[in-house]
Amino acid sequence: MSFLSGRSLAKSYFITKSLWYKEEIRAVHEVSIDLDLENEPGPDRKGGNVGLVGESGSGKSTLARLLSRLERPSEGSLYFQEKEIGYLPESLLLPFRREVQVIFQDAAASLNPRHSVEKILSEPLRNFFPGLKRKERLERIAEILHQVGLSPDHYSRFPHEFSGGQKRRLAIARAVIIHPSLLVCDEVTSGLDVSLQGQLLNLFLELGDKFGVHYLLVSHDLPAVRYLCRRILVMYAGRIVEDFPVADTGSSVHPYTRALLESEPVLDGSFSPRFLPGEPPDPSAYPPGCPFHPRCRERKALCSEVQPGLKKVGENHRAACHLV
Ligand SMILES: Nc1ncnc2c1ncn2[C@@H]1O[C@H](COP(=O)(O)OP(=O)(O)OP(=O)(O)O)[C@@H](O)[C@H]1O
Numbered sequence: 488m489s490f491l492s493g494r495s496l497a498k499s500y501f502i503t504k505s506l507w508y509k510e511e512i513r514a515v516h517e518v519s520i521d522l523d524l525e526n527e528p529g530p531d532r533k534g535g536n537v538g539l540v541g542e543s544g545s546g547k548s549t550l551a552r553l554l555s556r557l558e559r560p561s562e563g564s565l566y567f568q569e570k571e572i573g574y575l576p577e578s579l580l581l582p583f584r585r586e587v588q589v590i591f592q593d594a595a596a597s598l599n600p601r602h603s604v605e606k607i608l609s610e611p612l613r614n615f616f617p618g619l620k621r622k623e624r625l626e627r628i629a630e631i632l633h634q635v636g637l638s639p640d641h642y643s644r645f646p647h648e649f650s651g652g653q654k655r656r657l658a659i660a661r662a663v664i665i666h667p668s669l670l671v672c673d674e675v676t677s678g679l680d681v682s683l684q685g686q687l688l689n690l691f692l693e694l695g696d697k698f699g700v701h702y703l704l705v706s707h708d709l710p711a712v713r714y715l716c717r718r719i720l721v722m723y724a725g726r727i728v729e730d731f732p733v734a735d736t737g738s739s740v741h742p743y744t745r746a747l748l749e750s751e752p753v754l755d756g757s758f759s760p761r762f763l764p765g766e767p768p769d770p771s772a773y774p775p776g777c778p779f780h781p782r783c784r785e786r787k788a789l790c791s792e793v794q795p796g797l798k799k800v801g802e803n804h805r806a807a808c809h810l811v
């Protein structure tokens with residue numbers, strides 16, 4: 488049984504261009520995935536963590552919002568522990584929200600500036616565990632503050648009294664205090680200096696060990712994804728084009744994935760990255776056939792005519808490409 492599954496998920500936005508014309512932006516389409524969180528943690532501690540990568544505009548955040556039911560899909564189904572939840576009203580989503588929490592890059596901005604740390608961290612406990620006594624709540628708050636590296640003396644402080652890195656830790660504490668099974672993280676390490684990024688990734692691993700939290704890490708940062716995740720999903724033009732185990736980055740078969748991996752700079756300068764020429768397609772007018780074919784060095788005639796489906800190409804490995 489999968490923890491969370493999408494079947495042919497799609498999301499379109501409509502932008503008013505004139506009185507008579509609305510343009511359809513197809514942000515996500517035909518996405519079918521299973522997130523099984525059961526993978527054994529193993530010595531690398533990565534468990535069932537999944538990374539979601541792709542260029543800007545490829546639909547990563549939209550897919551993350553669909554999987555965390557912050558938005559309803561336009562088409563398709565979302566199953567949480569085998570139950571369809573894609574179109575349920577918010578009032579029926581409580582069991583799902585208890586297990587699936589979300590944090591965004593601007594998580595710090597979502598902390599209410601007028602609420603103290605105690606109030607910020609009490610709120611999710613009150614919502615999801617209304618039976619807890621005040622003493623138990625305070626114990627849980629002290630525990631989570633300690634876990635995320637903030638001092639228990641920070642109880643009565645307000646968000647503006649923290650640094651940017653500390654605010655992110657507080658936002659993580661707020662999401663993890665209810666011990667969810669999955670934390671969807673959209674670019675949470677972006678815009679931080681390298682040492683803070685590393686600290687947050689290690690914090691994620693520690694919270695995974697301690698509370699059994701798994702992650703869906705949406706990121707531009709391939710090294711971060713490699714560090715935290717065991718599986719990578721690659722998005723292009725609103726679709727998943729490859730789904731493969733991190734351990735085998737050398738085995739990626741999609742020309743787009745290989746171009747992404749080749750464009751990754753190496754710090755010691757021993758290798759000069761090759762950047763992928765061209766632009767991703769306009770989401771209101773995808774080209775016929777494979778959406779990547781105009782930029783693909785290896786395209787064949789078929790690629791401009793027929794859209795390749797996501798097929799199994801090996802153990803735990805799927806790719807959408809006519810060349811494989
Ligand atoms: N609320 C919205 N209204 C209209 N269009 C939207 C909306 N949200 C996203 N889009 C469009 O959907 C497409 C996918 O956007 P999305 O934010 O999912 O991409 P992304 O992969 O997360 O990009 P980035 O890496 O820059 O965060 C883009 O073309 C974007 O302009």
Ligand SMILES: [Mg+2]
Binds near residue numbers: 548
């Ligand atoms: Mg995004």
